[in-house]
Amino acid sequence: MAFVPLDTVIAAERLVLMAPRKSDYEDWAALRTVSRAYLEPWEPSWPADALSRKDWQRRVTAWTKAWKAGTGYVFLIRRLSDNALLGGASLTQVRGWPANSASLGYWMGEPHAGQGYMKEAVKALCTWAFPMLNLARIEAGIVPENDRSRGVLEGTGFAEEGRASAYLEIAGVRRDHILFALVRGDIRR
Numbered sequence: 001m002a003f004v005p006l007d008t009v010i011a012a013e014r015l016v017l018m019a020p021r022k023s024d025y026e027d028w029a030a031l032r033t034v035s036r037a038y039l040e041p042w043e044p045s046w047p048a049d050a051l052s053r054k055d056w057q058r059r060v061t062a063w064t065k066a067w068k069a070g071t072g073y074v075f076l077i078r079r080l081s082d083n084a085l086l087g088g089a090s091l092t093q094v095r096g097w098p099a100n101s102a103s104l105g106y107w108m109g110e111p112h113a114g115q116g117y118m119k120e121a122v123k124a125l126c127t128w129a130f131p132m133l134n135l136a137r138i139e140a141g142i143v144p145e146n147d148r149s150r151g152v153l154e155g156t157g158f159a160e161e162g163r164a165s166a167y168l169e170i171a172g173v174r175r176d177h178i179l180f181a182l183v184r185g186d187i188r189r
Helices: 023-033 036-042 053-069 116-133 147-155
Strands: 009-011 015-018 071-077 086-094 101-107 137-142 161-171 175-181
Touching: 009 116, 015 116, 023 036, 023 053, 023 086, 053 071, 071 116, 086 116, 101 116, 116 137, 116 147, 137 147, 137 161, 147 175
Parallel strands: 101 137
Antiparallel strands: 009 015, 015 071, 071 086, 086 101, 137 175, 161 175
16 A cells, blocks of 8 residues: 555545544534534434544544554545535545455535535545555445435446445444445546
């Protein structure tokens, strides 16, 4: 795995992806607070202290450790025009040879949903990740009724590969997921 500096910035037409910093707490907590009801049906159960400064510090510490180990890269997504925090995207479970693969995850704040930002972010992240992390494939899973997430994945070239029973715990329940993958070279322009 290549060394990836923590100050890496991935730029796209309307947004940038950057590693979270402790100073991002206020923006992150505010966006997650106003988006909580929108996000909770699609995410693992939130901890009791979700959105607290202590929770944020735990997250940043874990994300930084994974980044330095080359096993996970978490990014916040900010709009270029006003630096507003839009959401986040991550590549986790980064595996080297012979798999050369990673798992994609993402979330968008409710006020910014439906404006094409996540497709733009996923395309930029995958375009960066294939050569930078020497990946052959990027995998993602969605709960079957998450039509917006399906649109993001299909709109960036991910292909549906099948269904996984009880794949992840989402909102306190083991949920089936539809699995997708993007193979190097298949990103939609």
